[in-house]
Amino acid sequence: MPTQMVDLFTTGGNHIGVWLPKRVTPGVIPVAIGLEDKKAIVAEVNETATSALSLVIADARGVTVDGMTALRKDARDNQVTLRVVRNTLAKRAFEGTDFDCMGESLNGQLVFAFSMEEPGGAARVIKDFSGKNDKLVVKLVAFGGELLDPSEIKRLASLPTYEQALSMLMAVMKAPVEKLTRTINEVPGKLVRTVAAVRDSKQA
Numbered sequence: 332m333p334t335q336m337v338d339l340f341t342t343g344g345n346h347i348g349v350w351l352p353k354r355v356t357p358g359v360i361p362v363a364i365g366l367e368d369k370k371a372i373v374a375e376v377n378e379t380a381t382s383a384l385s386l387v388i389a390d391a392r393g394v395t396v397d398g399m400t401a402l403r404k405d406a407r408d409n410q411v412t413l414r415v416v417r418n419t420l421a422k423r424a425f426e427g428t429d430f431d432c433m434g435e436s437l438n439g440q441l442v443f444a445f446s447m448e449e450p451g452g453a454a455r456v457i458k459d460f461s462g463k464n465d466k467l468v469v470k471l472v473a474f475g476g477e478l479l480d481p482s483e484i485k486r487l488a489s490l491p492t493y494e495q496a497l498s499m500l501m502a503v504m505k506a507p508v509e510k511l512t513r514t515i516n517e518v519p520g521k522l523v524r525t526v527a528a529v530r531d532s533k534q535a
Contacts, residue, residue, distance in 0.1 A: 369420060376424035376443075379412055383445035385474040386430050387453040387484060391415075391442045393466035402442070402467070405456050410448035415441075429476040436471055436478070450474060451490035458488045 364372075380386070391399070406413040416424075418437035425431050444453035454472070461467040472479040474487055 372416060372420050373424045376414060376416055376421060377426075377428065379414065379445050379447075380425055380428040380430050383412070383430075383447055384450045385446040385453055385487060386433065386472075387444045387446075387457045387469065387487075388433065388437070388471040389442050389444070389457050389461065390439045390468045390470050391466070392440045394464060398464055398466070402456070402460050405460060406444060406453075409452050409456050410446075411453045411456050412445040412447055414443040414445070416443065430473050432476065432478040433471050433473050439470070441470065442467070449490070451488050454484045454488035454490075458484050 394402070403413055405411075414421075418439075418441065421441075421443065422434040422437055425434050444457050446452040446454070457467070457469060461469060469481045469484050472481055472484050472487060479487070
């Protein structure tokens with residue numbers, strides 16, 4: 332029998348169940364949550380959203396427990412914070428953040444992937460996983476305070492990682508230095524050739 336619970340949300344060291352109106356991932360025991368617990372969840376998600384660089388939201392209906400476990404591991408390995416939380420609480424948590432633009436579009440059994448270190452981190456994790464598991468469907472993408480079309484996940488995922496960006500920057504900085512070095516090295520030779528040309532013209 333499917334439960335009415337998508338997952339267990341952790342706050343303050345305790346596991347708190349999150350109610351959803353539709354059939355969701357089986358195998359999780361339903362637990363009602365009180366007002367104080369809801370406030371704690373909203374505060375925790377708001378803190379995450381305030382620090383996040385981008386957010387990808389996907390519909391996870393049909394993703395197995397093993398699939399969710401694999402997705403969580405991928406997220407951890409890529410410094411992506413994965414959250415499963417009731418949509419009404421997420422909408423409230425997004426207020427005053429770059430992801431307020433997503434609040435009105437939250438619908439269904441959703442997984443929230445926050446990029447905490449690199450703008451394209453969450454997009455890469457969700458894109459790669461959905462490529463192997465078509466039960467995970469991208470619904471919303473936001474970056475820089477703007478709501479993007481879900482298809483933009485490919486472009487967001489293609490953004491360079493920190494290491495790649497650093498390498499690109501070093502290459503850009505290195506190029507003018509090498510050009511300057513070549514110019515300096517070429518000056519004596521050009522000077523000698525110029526002096527020789529002047530000398531030859533006088534002797535002619």
